Amino acid sequence: MSTQDKTEAPSEVLADLRGVAARLVVSERTVERMVEAGKMPPPMKLGRLRRWRLADVESWIASGCPAAAVRVKGGKR
Numbered sequence: 001m002s003t004q005d006k007t008e009a010p011s012e013v014l015a016d017l018r019g020v021a022a023r024l025v026v027s028e029r030t031v032e033r034m035v036e037a038g039k040m041p042p043p044m045k046l047g048r049l050r051r052w053r054l055a056d057v058e059s060w061i062a063s064g065c066p067a068a069a070v071r072v073k074g075g076k077r
Helices: 003-007 017-024 028-036 054-062
Strands: 044-046 049-053
Touching: 017 028, 017 049, 017 054, 049 054
Parallel strands: none
Antiparallel strands: 044 049
């Protein structure tokens, strides 16, 4: 293994709920509400864990925090 291999940054850095909330300077519950309302990129699921690609969150912030796709729960009208 070369020295360069050891120092390369991982291609996909993942953040948990706490990390995303800290980056946005909001509470963890606010992040959960934003995801439920479709106002931010949804997390990916790794088993029971929810993680956000940090690059996706940064891109979303840089583009002015546009609403993500709206997710509909249940069959209520």
